[in-house]
Amino acid sequence: MATECANPLLLQWLGEWLETARERNSKGVKTYKKAYDSMKACPLTFAHPSEAQQLHGLGPKLCDRLTEKLKEHCVQNGLPMPEPPYKRRGGRRAAEDEAEPNAAPKRQRKPKPYVPVLRSGPYALILALSSVSEDALQGLTKAQTIERAQPHCDASFTAPSDPTKFYTAWNSMKTLLEKDLVYERGRPLRKYALTEDGWEVAHRIRKTAETGQRNIDAFVGQNPAHLAVTSAPDISTATESAGSKDTAAAASRPEHRRSKSRIDEDGFIELFSSSPLPERPASAPVAIHNNPRTAPSGPAEPQARPQLGPPSGQPTQPQLQSEQTTLPDFQPVIIPASSFSIHLVLDNREVRAKTDRDYIQQELVKKDVVPIMRSLELGDALWVAKCHDPNLLRSLGEEGDEIVLDYIVERKRLDDLVGSIKDGRFQEQKFRLRKSGVQNVIYIIEEITLSQDVASRYHEAVDSAIASTQVVNGFFVKRTPKLDDTIRYLARMTATLKRMYESRPLALIPASVLSPTTYLPLLDHLRSTASSSSGAGLSTLTAPSPNSSRNSSSSSSSYYITYPAFSSLASKSESLTLRDVFLKMLMCTRGVSGDKALEIQKTWKTPAAFFAVLDASSTVDANNNNNNNSNSNSNDDTKKRDELLFARMGNLVGRKKVGKALSKKVAEVWAG
Secondary structure, rough: OOOOOOOOOHHHHHHHHHHHHHHHHOHHHHHHHHHHHHHOOOOOOOOOOHHHHHOOOHHHHHEEEHHHHHHHHHHHHOOOEEEEOOOOOOOHHHHHHHHHHOOOOOOOOOOOOOOOOOOOOHHHHHHOOOOOOOOOOOOOEEEHHHHHHHHHOOOOOOOOOOOOOOHHHHHHHHHHHOOOOOEEOOOOOOEEEEEEHHHHHHHHHHHHHHHHHHHHHHHHHHHHHHHOOOOOOOOOOOOOOOOOOOHHHHHHHHHHHOOOOOEEEOOEEEEOOOOOOOOOOOOOOOOEEEOOOOOOOOOOOOOOOOOOOOOOOOOOOOOEOOOEHHHHOOEEEEEHHHHHEEEEEOOOOOOEEEEEEEHHHHHHHHOOOOOEEEEOOOOOOEEEEOOOOOHHHHHHOOOEEEEEEEEEEEEEEEEHHHHHHOHHHHHHHHHHHOOOOOOOEEEEEEEEOOHHHHHHHHHHHHHHHHHHHHHOOOOOOEOOOOOHHHHHHHHHHHHHHHHHHHOOEEEEOOOHHHOOHHHHHHHHHHHHHHHHHOOOOOOOOOOOOOOOHHHHHHOOOOOEEHHHHHHHHHHHOOOOOHHHHHHHHHHHOOOOOOHHHHHHHHHHHOOHHHHHHHHHHHHHHHHHHHHEEEEEEHHHHHHHHHHHHHHHHHHOOHHHHHHHHHHHHHHHHHHH
8 A cells, every 4th residue: 555655655654653553552643643654645745754744743843753753764775865855935936035135034943842840740640751761562561660760759659648638649631631742541541651651751861861960960970068967858849937037147246156956958956966955044053973874785784774963972052043943963974975875756637637547657757767656745746766675764763765856847738837836736836845845846837738718818817826836936847748758857857866866865854853853944954054064165966985984974964764754744634733723714715815824923923822812801891881781882992892903904015914804703703
């Protein structure tokens, strides 16, 4: 049939492409069939394939492919390549074209080649399908494609990034099929493979990746000092919340630069320096003895509990009083670097959805992070140093086998953040995080899509809450677009903390010297002492030397506690003092905020003292009623009782001020 055509060579190539498209079940079958039929029916002989554009079904792209095929044919057979014919513009004659030599030819816009976004769904799918040989006849199944594509994509191919939607990264396959970059074949088990255009895109991607890697290697070779800044892996979409302008002036001061947390371009906290907690009143000095307890490097043997007070024969250092709190003397327990490993502890109530409770854990395992799942008293994730020998801490007089590190994470979806702002949980959680003593608090906020009504109503409240969390509370705010980015951030933080902590020993505060009243002042004093020692020339990053007893107790800038002690101190019920209970009782009255409750508690220390004042006012009311038997006097005395708080706190400024209506409501609740 091909010999009956005026252009048998061109017809033969179109027929080969048509058969290939049929085998691959490609959408290009119709295009090739139309071009084949037109070429077969054409009686004209073409000197160049570009002349075939006048036929129905043959466009510039198909003619270009025929031209390339003709060039290969001429090279293989040693034939001269025919010259392309003269192209007329708009049907004008050559004489008219020569009469206007200065007329600028109309520039044709070339279609841009398809370029997928880095680490997107199409990008990962093309790389996965290009992992097989270009000549392979068999494609990849959906499961095989997802397995090879997932490492190259930030989004999940199996679960939607937003629980309210149903789209995953696999939906990108539809785009590739529509662009004829991928073809599918087989029923019922479909297999996918790249078309010729798809292979061109794959080659461009790999060439770009190789070029970028060579540039990075050349840059690192010329600037080796950049590796010393941070070895944290890349983490995308790192965004800081508002408030950087407010702190720009303070950051220029030398004392601020020494204590301020640094954040690299990847969104990681500079782990070796972080912002201090809010300052508290100076507390009593702590005597840390120069003979700390050190965990044995070999198997642990039961030992008697060491003496926690000063050694016999040595004078006890004088203790100063600060708000009736005396800080204890203690001997730190030194845990060797080789005796523990760093693990991520994840709250088992952190789930993706009610029907998908194990998604976070499974995704972390895929990233070589096996989390410890349990119910946390505070926060949604934290990191612990878990001893290899479970009896190591017990032999030193401590409980458990885990030590809590100085990093804790609170995760909030945007809708959960709005809800916690409305019901007051947001302020209560920040208050408890500040009381936990953990130095580096990380707030992860997942910016899911909110309804237009909720977004417009609470937009300012959310921005204000985020700015307050960063500027006022000193917490680090990490904003992620979806849950997968949060999981990736936790995995990379775990890897970073492993490199940071597993190579140096830890100084442990004995649980016997801890109490809710002395825990925070003790940490503040230890951290301030370590900072002053660092400023005097001691390196806060130097691990304690096993040959120097002095360095082993004072060179480390951080002190830690066991996980059971941390859970007890962070518990809502176990750590409550009478002051905390009184504050909670006051805040049960609608309108009494935390600031107002604190001012009331400063005047009347306990509920009994507050009851006594109200009872005394009621007793005066009763005496006046019996002696004078006057309704006017009774009303006046009741008015004095109702305005008791207003008389004391009505002249305060800001949130601490108590108005007449709120004063009356509190009096009725407590004296009624």
